[in-house]
Amino acid sequence: TRFAYVRHFEQASEYFLPRDTWLVIRVDGRGFSRFTQAHNYVKPNDVRGIQLMNRAAMHVAREFNECCAAYGQSDEYSFVLHKSTQLYSRRLSKIASSVSSAFSSAFVFHWAEYFPTTPLQYPPAFDSRVVSYPTVQHVRDYFSWRQADCHINNLYNTCFWALVQQGGMTPPEAEARLDGTFSNDKNELLYSQFGINYNTLSAVFRKGTFLAKEEPGAFPADAFLPGGCTDLLPWPANDQSVEGFPVSPLAGAGALEASVAGLSVSPSEQEAGEVTEKADDTAAAMSSSSTSHLKGRALRRALAKEERKQRKAANLRKDFHALHIDIIGDNFWATSATPGTKPGLGAVLFAERSADAPAPGTLRRSLSQELADVL
Amino acid sequence: TRFAYVRHFEQASEYFLPRDTWLVIRVDGRGFSRFTQAHNYVKPNDVRGIQLMNRAAMHVAREFNECCAAYGQSDEYSFVLHKSTQLYSRRLSKIASSVSSAFSSAFVFHWAEYFPTTPLQYPPAFDSRVVSYPTVQHVRDYFSWRQADCHINNLYNTCFWALVQQGGMTPPEAEARLDGTFSNDKNELLYSQFGINYNTLSAVFRKGTFLAKEEPGAFPADAFLPGGCTDLLPWPANDQSVEGFPVSPLAGAGALEASVAGLSVSPSEQEAGEVTEKADDTAAAMSSSSTSHLKGRALRRALAKEERKQRKAANLRKDFHALHIDIIGDNFWATSATPGTKPGLGAVLFAERSADAPAPGTLRRSLSQELADVL
Amino acid sequence: TRFAYVRHFEQASEYFLPRDTWLVIRVDGRGFSRFTQAHNYVKPNDVRGIQLMNRAAMHVAREFNECCAAYGQSDEYSFVLHKSTQLYSRRLSKIASSVSSAFSSAFVFHWAEYFPTTPLQYPPAFDSRVVSYPTVQHVRDYFSWRQADCHINNLYNTCFWALVQQGGMTPPEAEARLDGTFSNDKNELLYSQFGINYNTLSAVFRKGTFLAKEEPGAFPADAFLPGGCTDLLPWPANDQSVEGFPVSPLAGAGALEASVAGLSVSPSEQEAGEVTEKADDTAAAMSSSSTSHLKGRALRRALAKEERKQRKAANLRKDFHALHIDIIGDNFWATSATPGTKPGLGAVLFAERSADAPAPGTLRRSLSQELADVL
């Protein structure tokens, strides 16, 4: 129609995010001071609220394939898209609006599972922004920024509400009491006045939640969890994967076990073993039969194709694990410079490899060696 | 902290929409072909689906104060923010993400009211985009574009599903039958083959839904509804304003009456009469007592202040009315050039006046005359 | 080549300016405090410098067809592109960089014509920015902003240098003397202390230079020059149109006369008379012969085509006139609401018509009447 010319006006607000850079999308609750009050959130931290945020984030992280990890605390969640992503051709509005929409939608959708006795009073909203970071170091610093924020606010809030709820102060009195204090003053205050050792509080509150996309059991805990991870919360039993996604290790009955298992214990190592065996079978089969007659370029191609196939399969097996760990320190980000040492989880998740590359170690060693020999 | 530098990277993806231009935000369902199938939407139009879209749009339109009007059809809704808006300082990401979030959130929130027997299977999402238009003519053409789209698609879909559901054709056969046909061919087909007079189908389907922000009963129907509006759907009885907003004329029992009344009939004219009387009281009181001793600049200021007060009060009384009318033709957009004629609704809603200006006629005549005399 | 992928990265910094809005490009000398000192510019105003700026601006205004007008003062120049422009598809970088480049290039190119005895010491540079304005009112306010700036700075500088050069003050003393003074204080100071009536200083300094694109002699002065224009500077005799552009009324020997003539006096009215006559001939010929047998739509089309032809011819005859006039007051911007009155130059230049539309009055009256009759 002759009105269609108005379409062209969209071009002027169509922005493309820089290519080959990491995209971080942060959603933040609009007016959650009011929302948390209206819904009687526990102060300073409401486990139901946190789990609901995690559930909504899990939905978003699964919906957008190139998402490698996410981190949440308070009324916010940050999602990292791998720098190779071409989601919506990197159009800013599409990414920002779709992520905030999916998050909000899932938040309302799952509300009753976490707040079964508190009806939702009105539709909550979340804004979002997309930021482009050129290197992994920036992504690391971004996570550190958000976790440091979590730490500072949580320490403050813990003191504040202890003074008010247990110490009988009025909010203004509590505020005045904390004014000008440093971290150690606050730790000291908690311990001396309320017998609280801040560091023994649940890591969920102190560290926030990090969602890592990994295969079930692919990483033994010691590879990337220097501080350990002792207090993973059980995932509610009524959580179910409704959208045809692979059932999460966090979802359904037994989620806690599976999740912890994913980090350290034996059952998953068995499972991982099986996976590896199967891969080995395939590879062995392939290497002996299908590639034995190939040479040079042809062999290289066949191996590259097989590698892509393995990667894709590995990627399909992956899902998000919720961890409450330190993501600031070097252990999390260490690359395995020294032979024999294992890289940190951060180094694994934010590798240069494309988003669907396999977790290190899942790709059969001999395959990459063969490749190396040929190249 | 030393990590806070990452914050500065936000600047590079922070875009400001042009000032003093109309902002149109269009949300569109992501993958609604699948969503409508998965939830057994009636084909080609599901009244429940349309009402839910309207309900979600009503929520958004109320949330963002500078919204003057909205228009919806299929899985999309467009919201117009007055050109004077300073919402989020006109930051693109904030506007786009908040609107899509609020819409999605309300869609899920109200789902069960419209689909009481169909559980929501998964959280739906909507993308959004913001477009800037410099003049009202562009806004008019934008609405025309969307309503023409509604018309074209609905005529096609009506034929298509008549051929399939009543004519026993397979979808490919129906598609082939319609290939190359023009509007009048399709009208003819519907009439001759299925006895359907397209123009008597519900205006909801043919025209989509236009949400207009107006006072209860401010506009008699003949001012802006040349084609009339015969088939406004009753608003579900269980709809309630939960967020402290003024109860909509569309909400609650009797909404149909109120809504229609808002356009033409007597009860609302009574109400409007009362409002006018009250305003007259205030004005009379003010003009006689508080301004009688003022002269020149001082009087001008006092009157301007009073005008702003009246505007604000008028604006607070306003809420959105759902109309299923022609928004392409000149009647809707006519300004009242000739004395004695009334302007069309479009001309009223998208007036140059600031977003919170009163509907014409609600501002006491003598007040503006006084102003005119002084100036 | 396999490197060509880097090309795609250009997309992320490719911005499109809003459509159907007026584009204003302002260039400003980089470090002209130093440049003017290094080249011994007369203080506070150097006529040679101003003329060189005007010459460079004339070049730019001619190079970019959609430019309707320009305004310069101090080390800056602003160019207005008609809102219909599709220059470089409205790509920001292309427009900003090309304009600053063309301006700088012409500035250096013409340097020696205006500073024949002062060698250019180093290549000067100008930055530029592009701003989008939705309405003519904004364009008007933009020009007012720049001319007000010219006035304020020039009044200050005139006082400052009078105090220093004639009053024997040191610069800090002069600054202190002027601190806290208002416009009328400064006027008073100039008059009482130095016998200078500020308003009799050359309008070039007080008003800056406005470049208007018009036909030779198309507008009698009283149409748009309420304040008159008494002190147009003679354009240097050695200025020549080197690029195949039509010779400007400002260029070559006799430029002063032609220019002033263009505004008020008889020779140009004669010329304008001739032009009109010629147009009349064409029109008469056309209307009698080629259109007499046409009716309705066909006639309308023929007339529209003829109108476009006349417009194009009129546009080709146009060139830029340098005026030193008030562009803030209403006279300049007045549209001809009352029959019999002539519109101001601003209203003519920034008409809604497309960039190549004819100046009002150049289009044969009977033609538009015929159109009006038919439509």
Place this chain on the structure above:
Amino acid sequence: TRFAYVRHFEQASEYFLPRDTWLVIRVDGRGFSRFTQAHNYVKPNDVRGIQLMNRAAMHVAREFNECCAAYGQSDEYSFVLHKSTQLYSRRLSKIASSVSSAFSSAFVFHWAEYFPTTPLQYPPAFDSRVVSYPTVQHVRDYFSWRQADCHINNLYNTCFWALVQQGGMTPPEAEARLDGTFSNDKNELLYSQFGINYNTLSAVFRKGTFLAKEEPGAFPADAFLPGGCTDLLPWPANDQSVEGFPVSPLAGAGALEASVAGLSVSPSEQEAGEVTEKADDTAAAMSSSSTSHLKGRALRRALAKEERKQRKAANLRKDFHALHIDIIGDNFWATSATPGTKPGLGAVLFAERSADAPAPGTLRRSLSQELADVL
């Protein structure tokens, strides 16, 4: 004034380029097909034109401190700003417009030095664009893209004009002859038909010009010039540094020698030796006297400060060298992974270090060792 509000409209077209990324600005002549013809450029390559482009580029590269290198061919030049640059706070318009302006201005300014007998007919213009690249690899690929373009076009043009000028073909015939040919076909054609060995043509034409910012004599040729550099053109004798910049090794009489010397031969090594000696003196003096009493943090700070001082001094000594070398191959980009090998020039110029960091080797070894010991 009340008009100043128009200023705020600038915000909507104010874009900030992504931080911590390499900025590449490419200028390109507007309509240089016509310009080169109008000024009788030699075909296919005019040495005067190339030298003038290099001269203008030298001006730009010197003006913008964070510029590390530039590359030119045909009517275009690309400038790389170090990723740490905060030039104009990374505002797109300012950078794009200033660079194109400075380039154009210098081009006209220096015209007569290179075309003493050809008057400039009209002011030439250059557009520019700014592109952001996240890693050095992208910068490398960018240079490769432009040099490959140079190669392809130059090989084609060489053949084309040989066929026309020596082979007596008409341009269409020459075009037809070359249609569908590959690189080796063209090489073969040149050799067999015209006795031209393409690889012995001047590297200026085949490789374009790379401007590298380095200290006089800092790098012995073998470090980064695998292919050698045999045909550097003498820089015109009348070139002078007029803007207070350090005299370039390329400027003035003896420039050729200095330039070549800068790459390989003894005089500059002597000079470099002197520089190093002086640095050693300072360092020795400092390390023995000023730091001997310092410990830990204090020592670290003192050393860091000294390092910054040395860096700054080193940077001030640097100027641009024009090279006509291969910038695609690995030698140019090689980092010195193996001890004992020297890094390529590309690796040196585009190091992670901040823009004003010293060339490797100029920082006294013991200083960094001391730092290493302490840290």
